[in-house]
Amino acid sequence: MVGIVLVSHSEKIAQGIRDLSMQMASPETKILAAGGLPGGEIGTDFQRILESIQKADSGDGVVVLVDLGSAIMSTEAALDFLDEDLRARVVLADAPIVEGAISCSVAASIGGSLEEVKAAAEESRGVSKF
Amino acid sequence: MKAEQVIQTLQAMNQVIDREAQYLTDLDAAIGDGDHGINMKRGFAAVSTKLEGETSEDCGDVLKTVAMTLISTVGGASGPLYGTAFLKAAQAAKGKTDLNKEDALEILTAAVEGVQFRGKAARGEKTMLDLLIPVKEAYADALDEGLSLEETKQRIFSVMDESIAYTKTIIATKGRASYLGERSLGHQDPGATSSYFLIKTVLDSVE
Ligand SMILES: Nc1ncnc2c1ncn2[C@@H]1O[C@H](COP(=O)(O)OP(=O)(O)OP(=O)(O)O)[C@@H](O)[C@H]1O
Ligand SMILES: [Mg+2]
Numbered sequence A: 001m002v003g004i005v006l007v008s009h010s011e012k013i014a015q016g017i018r019d020l021s022m023q024m025a026s027p028e029t030k031i032l033a034a035g036g037l038p039g040g041e042i043g044t045d046f047q048r049i050l051e052s053i054q055k056a057d058s059g060d061g062v063v064v065l066v067d068l069g070s071a072i073m074s075t076e077a078a079l080d081f082l083d084e085d086l087r088a089r090v091v092l093a094d095a096p097i098v099e100g101a102i103s104c105s106v107a108a109s110i111g112g113s114l115e116e117v118k119a120a121a122e123e124s125r126g127v128s129k130f
Numbered sequence B: 001m002k003a004e005q006v007i008q009t010l011q012a013m014n015q016v017i018d019r020e021a022q023y024l025t026d027l028d029a030a031i032g033d034g035d036h037g038i039n040m041k042r043g044f045a046a047v048s049t050k051l052e053g054e055t056s057e058d059c060g061d062v063l064k065t066v067a068m069t070l071i072s073t074v075g076g077a078s079g080p081l082y083g084t085a086f087l088k089a090a091q092a093a094k095g096k097t098d099l100n101k102e103d104a105l106e107i108l109t110a111a112v113e114g115v116q117f118r119g120k121a122a123r124g125e126k127t128m129l130d131l132l133i134p135v136k137e138a139y140a141d142a143l144d145e146g147l148s149l150e151e152t153k154q155r156i157f158s159v160m161d162e163s164i165a166y167t168k169t170i171i172a173t174k175g176r177a178s179y180l181g182e183r184s185l186g187h188q189d190p191g192a193t194s195s196y197f198l199i200k201t202v203l204d205s206v207e
Helices: A011-022 A046-056 A070-081 A097-109 A114-126 B001-030 B036-051 B059-075 B078-093 B099-121 B129-144 B148-168 B178-182 B190-205
Strands: A001-009 A031-034 A060-064 A090-092
Touching: A001 A011, A001 A046, A001 A070, A001 A097, A001 B178, A011 A031, A011 A097, A046 A060, A046 A070, A046 B099, A060 A070, A060 A097, A060 A114, A060 B148, A070 A090, A070 B059, A070 B078, A070 B099, A097 A114, A097 B129, B001 B036, B001 B059, B001 B178, B001 B190, B036 B190, B059 B078, B078 B148, B078 B190, B099 B129, B099 B148, B129 B148, B148 B190
Parallel strands: A001 A031, A001 A060, A060 A090
Antiparallel strands: none
8 A cells, every 4th residue: 555654844734634634544544744853843854754754665655745845855855865666666746735645545545556646646736625 | 174174164163053043043034934043053063963973084974974964953944955965065075085175166066066956946046055156156266267265265255245145135936935925025045144154164264
């Protein structure tokens, strides 16, 4: 099953989006929250992101969703430090993190491929709320 | 410059960043999220501690230690940006135990490319690149023209003053400050300012 990593500046945001997504996904879906800094401060933690990606992978790859700014740069830096094997099956989704997480959690839990799960997240980009 | 002096320069950077942290944070509070000084201070304090145990005579190893520490501890955009800069610098310095002025240009060029690679920004977007790119060009010109060390320093300091002033005249289109749009006008970029302090520390340490 494709794993999902949620990268936010805030530990609470990442955790909250994870909780929201788990309501819709099957219990064995791997959704990892990589939010905030070790001391609970606001920021993005390279090490936490790197480890979350490694844990989220069960062989089928990982889709990473990010909030803004350094979340993208810290994630891209983390990708550079994955071994080649894993690196080849980790993708960043260009999607809003809340809607994207929910769409791709569902796609992952019904057994979607890496491309399908990423696409599910990115489709949420064009969905208007009203 | 030997690895030992590189380490001394990096320790001096930590002191400068520590001293200027509040100023950097204030600049960031005006157009960002008010953490640039806090981020830089956390990162360089960790670098300082890490370097106490650094024994390698290879300047590349020293810079690599700095890179990994900054990437892992800074926590904001300046972490992956400066971290990648030091990582590329480390690759350029790999295997060198005594850096000359040509090496310095190679290292600086690699570092600036690292920032561009990681942040995908160009000149004129109100980021640290608005200081780093002109500094790199000024240094390359100074070497070409065969300027003395003193003349080179003067040239770079005056380019840095212009660059800092220039960041006040442009609108941010990258980073947190880009959310402010036109309201970022008139404010000095915090990242360009921390770059100023880092370059100044290098210039002050070469004689
Ligand atoms: N894409 C970029 N390319 C180059 N420099 C950038 C970029 N984005 C931001 N910066 C620089 O980083 C500085 C801000 O660094 P700081 O440590 O405060 O990170 P931040 O913006 O708070 O990070 P975050 O994205 O986590 O909010 C800016 O002043 C700017 O010079
Ligand atoms: Mg900031």
